[in-house]
Amino acid sequence: MLEREKIAQARELMKREEIDVWLIYCRETSEIPEPALMVVAGTPVVWESALIIGVNGESIAIVGGPDAPALRAKGVFETVVPYDEDIGPALRQALSRLNPRRIAIDYSEDDVVADGLTHGMYRLLLKRLAGAPYGDRLTSAAPIVTALRAIKTPEELRRIRRSVASAEEILAQLTKTLRVGLTESEIHQWVSERVRRRNLAPAWDAAHCPTVTCGANSPIGHTGPTDAKALPGDIIRLDFGVKENDYCSDLQRVWYLRRPGEVKAPAEVRRAFDTCRKAIEAGFAALKPGVVGWQVDAAARKVITDAGYPEFKHALGHGLGRNAHDGGPLLGPRWARYGRTPLARVEAGNVFTLELGVMTPAGYVGLEEDVVVTASGAEYLSKPQTEIIYV
């Protein structure tokens, strides 16, 4: 079972980080999800809840009465302690029994998936622990949570492969459907409908997944589709993935709409495509356990700037898993906005996107592949796009 696999992995990481207790403290996770909760508990909570994982094998879920049956049914936490009115007594009692020297809680300046404790809940936790000696023993769980999320177990990899395959199947269907005159919105709608029919979810918010750009006037970035039509001489680009069985894919693909009489895309489009392809290959070649994130980014970025293109304004690659942006080491430049994430070392089992693009007069050429880090290098999870697809 996935949750047990992840809890076992968490205990190994707790040993490495000298953490005695990992405390996930959350409430109303349908409103504000606690990213670590679903990984280890596999079920949401409504009332204020404390999920306690001890390094020596204890696992205690202190939850509101109505949340207890789901936790018990899941069968992951050994002890489920329901409360009716006040979580405080059971929480202090559990901690007093374990008497941890270091208690890790989920906050991180750098990694959103390790930052599931809200500031209000942090303040509330200090109140609940008032009078007990544990407030001073709190530390960030980021070293555990980030690695837990970033290093995929076999079951997680199986799910990501399946999610990538589903996205690729939908994109292959799309190739047969694309034609001159379709608008970005119509393409978005067509793809969304295929996602729904398969009972899948888009990998990120539905309004922007897929992102569809047609031609050179379409704004690039996390933007919604417009009524711009795909015309002869345009590049159509999709940034798209699905969420399947809780795990995501994230791909970018480009098509070119030939003008009457054209056999190939114009030379500048082909050159842009080939440069992007080479840059992704350069990133892929640099990717292996032990390398630092920014070095992988730099390898790809250099191919783009050496070819005389402006550098892409984002990281080469981000973690991929339960979320399309899954946290963990970042294959990105050392910019302030990325914090320390580009300084983290890549580990076997990490799954990344490799993505970049350049603007051309025909539209934005953007490519994105999904890869897993192996013991000695990396392996593509997607079938890389090696040629422009002609419509």
Add this chain to the structure above:
Amino acid sequence: MLEREKIAQARELMKREEIDVWLIYCRETSEIPEPALMVVAGTPVVWESALIIGVNGESIAIVGGPDAPALRAKGVFETVVPYDEDIGPALRQALSRLNPRRIAIDYSEDDVVADGLTHGMYRLLLKRLAGAPYGDRLTSAAPIVTALRAIKTPEELRRIRRSVASAEEILAQLTKTLRVGLTESEIHQWVSERVRRRNLAPAWDAAHCPTVTCGANSPIGHTGPTDAKALPGDIIRLDFGVKENDYCSDLQRVWYLRRPGEVKAPAEVRRAFDTCRKAIEAGFAALKPGVVGWQVDAAARKVITDAGYPEFKHALGHGLGRNAHDGGPLLGPRWARYGRTPLARVEAGNVFTLELGVMTPAGYVGLEEDVVVTASGAEYLSKPQTEIIYV
């Protein structure tokens, strides 16, 4: 437009609370949503973002380059400032221009919808403001955000009414489909399929929406459906709502499966139903602007305990809107776990559930209606269930 309606409302609340600037500070909201963000911006963000609303009419969105087009397309924030590497300079500059005495940020011990700032982001914000005099001027935005979320505008009410109507339509269809021998899981699946076919979402997580209980042995609470079959003599109870156009409904309905020869449900089931119905009516009668949440709960609770039933282990009613548990004043008892929310005063425009139940040998009788507070009292948004539905 909904977002503009809500920003205008926010400025009125800022005046009342003597707040000069409301700062929403967030990132990767597909992983950890910032509940206030969607209310005022209507679009998610990926990079670290600062959304600044000044009491005097300024609105500035400082966002990563890729997020800027969506913010601009939405057209709610007057000024959209994109950054590439570091949000700090633009953030300090914007604050320095507004020079606010009090800056409200989104944390709350009591109200999850006002608690969208994670602890890691709070720490990061202090770093970004280091050297500037604003760190000391931070205060909780909860008085603004809680009221903003809880007092519905006309457009929000229109959407909730539509969402309630859709849930009622699905439940009416279900009545025609229910029969002896269906399992809880089959009923859950049937309802989920109707939600999907209407292109709606469940009002809370799909595994637990609807909650289905058949007979007396089914666990009550936020639990998934089992393979227990609905048998003659059983009560079937659904806790169910949909999310339509971002707004939720939340209803509980009960059916009774007659045994061969039975015309009505057994007397104890009918007495339980009538008591629940009266208790909801007592809560409804007590609900009006100015009343304190726990008083409404107490009016309903008394009907249950006066009839000799054990009191329900939850609040009578919670806010309903963008989420099935929408924050704001709670119609609940003064239990520690509810913090100060049962002490808040009800205001016109608040939308609540009224829900309670009692256990019987035939199963759990649970009723839940949706209501809006008017100038002088309250109005049902749902058609209350006044009689047991027979199958």
